[in-house]
Amino acid sequence: LTSGLEAAWSKLKGEEVLTKENIAEPMRDIRRALLEADVSLPVVRRFVQSVSDQAVGVGVIRGVKPDQQLVKIVNDELVKLMGGEVSELVFAKSGPTVILLAGLQGVGKTTVCAKLANYLKKQGKSCMLVAGDVYRPAAIDQLMILGEQVGVPVYAEGTEVKPSEIAKRGLEEAKKKKIDVVIVDTAGRLQIDKAMMDELKEVKRVLNPTEVLLVVDAMTGQEAAVLVSTFNIEIGITGAILTKLDGDSRGGAALSVKEVSGKPIKLVGRGERMEDLEPFYPDRMAGRILGMGDVLSFVEKAQEVMQQEDAEELQKKIMSAKFDFNDFLKQTRAVARMGSMTRVIGMIPGMGKVTPAQIREAEKSLKIMEAMIEAMTPEEREKPELLAESPTRRKRIAQDSGKTEQQVSQLVAQLFQMRVRMKNLMGVMEGGSIPALSN
Numbered sequence: 001l002t003s004g005l006e007a008a009w010s011k012l013k014g015e016e017v018l019t020k021e022n023i024a025e026p027m028r029d030i031r032r033a034l035l036e037a038d039v040s041l042p043v044v045r046r047f048v049q050s051v052s053d054q055a056v057g058v059g060v061i062r063g064v065k066p067d068q069q070l071v072k073i074v075n076d077e078l079v080k081l082m083g084g085e086v087s088e089l090v091f092a093k094s095g096p097t098v099i100l101l102a103g104l105q106g107v108g109k110t111t112v113c114a115k116l117a118n119y120l121k122k123q124g125k126s127c128m129l130v131a132g133d134v135y136r137p138a139a140i141d142q143l144m145i146l147g148e149q150v151g152v153p154v155y156a157e158g159t160e161v162k163p164s165e166i167a168k169r170g171l172e173e174a175k176k177k178k179i180d181v182v183i184v185d186t187a188g189r190l191q192i193d194k195a196m197m198d199e200l201k202e203v204k205r206v207l208n209p210t211e212v213l214l215v216v217d218a219m220t221g222q223e224a225a226v227l228v229s230t231f232n233i234e235i236g237i238t239g240a241i242l243t244k245l246d247g248d249s250r251g252g253a254a255l256s257v258k259e260v261s262g263k264p265i266k267l268v269g270r271g272e273r274m275e276d277l278e279p280f281y282p283d284r285m286a287g288r289i290l291g292m293g294d295v296l297s298f299v300e301k302a303q304e305v306m307q308q309e310d311a312e313e314l315q316k317k318i319m320s321a322k323f324d325f326n327d328f329l330k331q332t333r334a335v336a337r338m339g340s341m342t343r344v345i346g347m348i349p350g351m352g353k354v355t356p357a358q359i360r361e362a363e364k365s366l367k368i369m370e371a372m373i374e375a376m377t378p379e380e381r382e383k384p385e386l387l388a389e390s391p392t393r394r395k396r397i398a399q400d401s402g403k404t405e406q407q408v409s410q411l412v413a414q415l416f417q418m419r420v421r422m423k424n425l426m427g428v429m430e431g432g433s434i435p436a437l438s439n
């Protein structure tokens, strides 16, 4: 997918505005790339149409190239398609919250039962598991073992009893014990069949669950669209859980769920451990579908823009060793802007080098720097030497900005370091000196 989209977007290089003509080819590539990612055809069609409609005629934002703009539109649309925001689990207003899990065989339902209990326990909720898969003794044992592992009681009867009866008595038991959340495991089949649906309907009827979550294997691909819509029509789901996202699936299933059922993905499973369950973040998933290469090239392109805008002016300053606090602020802000763009496009596995925590950290230190620079006089901003020479000035800035003198000194030192680094970078002259701050 990555190389496909990269190719598509490189075609837009040098264009001034998005038109029907110049996006036609990239959109064809995007379409192909999504199909390769196993997104179902009707979903792809609607997606491509929607992106094209939005893209054509979009005015070029200053400093942003058309290809970047198309990336942003595609990204935003992907996020929207997957529900936009994180969808939280719903809890019952009174009595136990009942979560019914459904899905084909082997998708990870039983594992999810225990993971979910573990997840909710950490939020201070008491949980109970109900063994509703009665067809294999091993299924009950598996739930018992997992329940024990996460320290949650399991209600089970045996293989001779109807699942709906087990579910009913399990719920009664939970009410007696004042359990907050009851999670009900069910049997799956390899294919959708009538017996499975009838059984699920019956279990649902007796439980009246708060959540009916369809567990979907991320590797399902194209099939996911049919699967999700069938389960939704037959039993009515409230959302989905996407499992096995740790594998090398291409994410196509994620795109189809909301689109065909109107119901969001609420959680994702990323491994076999009990801790490997987390909320579903549509923006991160969009990042995964777009692929790392594209995110990186987007950031690189943003960097190019920044450099083009300021390069000439900056060069002059550096040549004359005049790089001052005004430039410093401009530079730092440009870097921070890039940080938030990275976030817009969604953090994805593999992009581990820029974590949201690091971005927050960078934004925080930018705020601190801004406060100090704002406390400088225009003369001081243009002539940082004044600050290097005068402790009194540094003290005043510290007081006015509510920072420490040490922080101000650090900032001044940083500016001179930057001057030297830039001179070296530009190859204008060798070395240069960083003045020792006088006390």
Ligand code: GDP
Residues within 6 Å of the ligand: 103, 104, 105, 106, 107, 108, 109, 110, 111, 112, 188, 243, 244, 245, 246, 247, 269, 270, 271, 272, 276
């Ligand atoms: P069920 O038939 O739907 O109940 O599926 P199970 O819960 O028994 O899981 C089937 C297999 O998938 C087991 O070997 C699980 O360990 C594995 N599995 C479940 N969830 C995940 C996941 O998120 N990632 C990976 N890699 N394996 C998983």
Ligand code: MG
Residues within 6 Å of the ligand: 109, 110, 111, 133, 139, 186
């Ligand atoms: Mg199972």
